[in-house]
Amino acid sequence: xxxxxxxxxxxxxxxxxxxxxxxxxxxxxxxxxxxxxxxxxxxxxxxxxxxxxxxxxxxxxxxxxxxxxxxxxxxxxxxxxxxxxxxxxxxxxxxxxxxxxxxxxxxxxxxxxxx
Amino acid sequence: xxxxxxxxxxxxxxxxxxxxxxxxxxxxxxxxxxxxxxxxxxxxxxxxxxxxxxxxxxxxxxxxxxxxxxxxxxxxxxxxxxxxxxxxxxxxxxxxxxxxxxxxxxxxxxxxxxx
Numbered sequence: 038x039x040x041x042x043x044x045x046x047x048x049x050x051x052x053x054x055x056x057x058x059x060x061x062x063x064x065x066x067x068x069x070x071x072x073x074x075x076x077x078x079x080x081x082x083x084x085x086x087x088x089x090x091x092x093x094x095x096x097x098x099x100x101x102x103x104x105x106x107x108x109x110x111x112x113x114x115x116x117x118x119x120x121x122x123x124x125x126x127x128x129x130x131x132x133x134x135x136x137x138x139x140x141x142x143x144x145x146x147x148x149x150x151x152x
Numbered sequence: 153x154x155x156x157x158x159x160x161x162x163x164x165x166x167x168x169x170x171x172x173x174x175x176x177x178x179x180x181x182x183x184x185x186x187x188x189x190x191x192x193x194x195x196x197x198x199x200x201x202x203x204x205x206x207x208x209x210x211x212x213x214x215x216x217x218x219x220x221x222x223x224x225x226x227x228x229x230x231x232x233x234x235x236x237x238x239x240x241x242x243x244x245x246x247x248x249x250x251x252x253x254x255x256x257x258x259x260x261x262x263x264x265x266x267x
Contacts, residue, residue, distance in 0.1 A: 041195075077161070079242060079257035080196075127195055139246075140186070141255055143195035 039064045041144035043128050048149045050115065050122060058113045058147045060128030067132060069111035070141065073097060074125040083126075086111055115149060123151050154179045154247050158258035165233050166266045173228040173261050175243030184246035185226040186255065187217055191239045199241075202226065213237070238265045 041062045050056045062069065068087050072080040082095030086105040100119025105111055111130075115122045126147045131139040155178045165171055177183055184203050188196040200211025207219040217228045226243060243258045 043195075077259055079156075079259045080255075081257075082254065085254075129196075140198060140201060142198070143188075145195045146193070148193070 041128060041130055041142060043126075043144040043147050045147060046145070048147055049152050050149060051152050053117045055114055055116050056149070058115070058126055058128075058149070060111045060113065060144060062109055062111075062128075062130045062144075064130055064142065065108075066130035066142075067108070068130060068139065069105070070129040070131075071095075071101070071103065071111070071113045072127045072129065074127060074146075080127065083113065122149055124149060154245060154256050156243050156245050156256055156258035158241075158243055158261050160261045161259070162262050162264065164264040164266060167235050168232050171228075171230045171233045171237070171263070173241050173243075173263070175226045175228065175258060176224050177226065177243075177245045178224065179245050179247060181248075183219075183226075185217075185219060186244040186246065187211065187215070187226075187228050188242045188244065189213075189239050190242065190260075196242065199228070233263075233265055235265045235267060238263055 044059045070085045071083040074080050081097050083101050084095050084103045086092035089105055089108050092103050092105050102114045128144040129141040131141045157176045159174050186201045187199040189199050190196045199215050200209050202209045202219045209217050215230050219226050240260045240262045242260045244255045247254050
C-alpha cells in the first residue's frame with residue numbers, strides 16, 4: 038500500500054534539546070511538505086521541498102530545519118531555538134505539477150510535547 | 153493576500169440531518185479549492201477538490217461542494233449526516249508560488265453529531 042508514514046506518533050522534548058521527526062513516503066511524489074497545527078489555527082507551512090537536495094522556507098520556518106537527501110524522506114528537526122514547539126506536526130506529499138493543482142496527501146502526524 | 157475563512161468554529165447537528173459547512177476564500181486568480189477531513193489525532197484526508205469545470209463537485213463519503221465565484225465561496229454539503237462524520241473539516245485554497253503548489257488552510261470547523 039502506498040502512503041506516508043510519520044514517526045514517532047508522540048515525541049517529548051526537553052529544554053534545549055533538538056528533536057527530529059521522521060516522514061517517509063512511497064508514493065513516488067516529488068514534493069514534500071511540513072505543517073504545524075495548533076488548535077484553532079488550521080495548518081501553517083514550515084518547509085517544503087520540490088526535489089531532492091532542495092528545500093524552501095514556508096511561513097513559520099524559524100526554529101526548524103529540514104533535509105532532503107532522498108526522494109522518499111523529508112525529516113524535520115525542531116531545534117532549541119523553537120521556543121514554543123508543542124504542536125501537532127503533519128507531513129504531506131504531492132506530485133510536482135509546477136502549479137497549484139497537485140493534490141497534497143497527508144501522513145498521520147506526530148504530536149510533540151515539551152517536558 | 154490569499155486567505156481562507158471558515159466562519160463556523162463548531163457546528164452540532166443531529167444524525168440524519170443535512171449539513172452545510174461554509175468556506176470563503178480570498179484569491180485574485182482562479183482558485184483551486186479543497187476540503188479535507190481530520191479525525192482526532194489523525195492526519196488529513198481529502199474529501200474533494202475543485203480545479204475547473206462543473207461547479208458542483210462530488211467527493212467521498214457522500215459529500216459535495218459547490219463553487220460560487222460571485223460569492224467567493226466553496227461550501228461543503230451532505231444531505232444526511234452519520235455519527236461517523238463527527239470530525240474537523242478544513243477548507244483550503246491552492247495557490248501557485250514559484251512553481252509549487254502551496255495550500256492555505258482555513259482554521260477549521262469542528263462537527264459534532266448528536267444521536
